[in-house]
Amino acid sequence: MTTTEISEERLNKAAYILKAVAHPVRLAILELLNVNEKMGVLEICNALKCEQSLMSHHLINLKLKGILGSTKEGLNVYYWLKEKEVIKLIKCIENCNCNM
Template sequence: MIAEINKIKIEKEKFEKAAYILKAVAHPTRLAIIQLLDYQEKLTVNEICETLECEQSLISHHLINMKLRGILKSSKDGLNVYYSLKEYEVTKILSCIENCDCNM
């Protein structure tokens, strides 16, 4: 009985972390950014904007949000700020979406 209760507690913690990450990436632009950073190790805001054909302010908003939630990290090189994945496990979400056969 105690082993079962401990298992439920562990699963609850796992689900809480999963929900936190899913909330952080639950936007088409954020998912696209993650996909880009999965293919290219690091990119600047401008490179992401050009690739996704989005405004810089919108991309910056999404980048900052995901950085604050621990999904992305940034590094500065001269005048450029490069973003990269910090939480690589998040790319598994993209694999699940791509392989999903749920009439989407």
């Protein structure tokens, strides 16, 4: 592929997804929901040892970007991984040998 063949739409989509998940807490949420099919906010907070207000911020952000789905049951909100393909991205990055 030459530089004239680079799809701006494709690059914008990739950047959008990368920005959405580019935070350690958000990555942890994705990994947790990949292992556990559906979890409540408090379950996620307890598993990741994070305050509920901060967790809600990250969960809402991921939901608005279309990466997570949610449902409300009574007073509880449950989240699940809607875009399971994003886990492949995390696994791919784990294989990178960047200087850290």
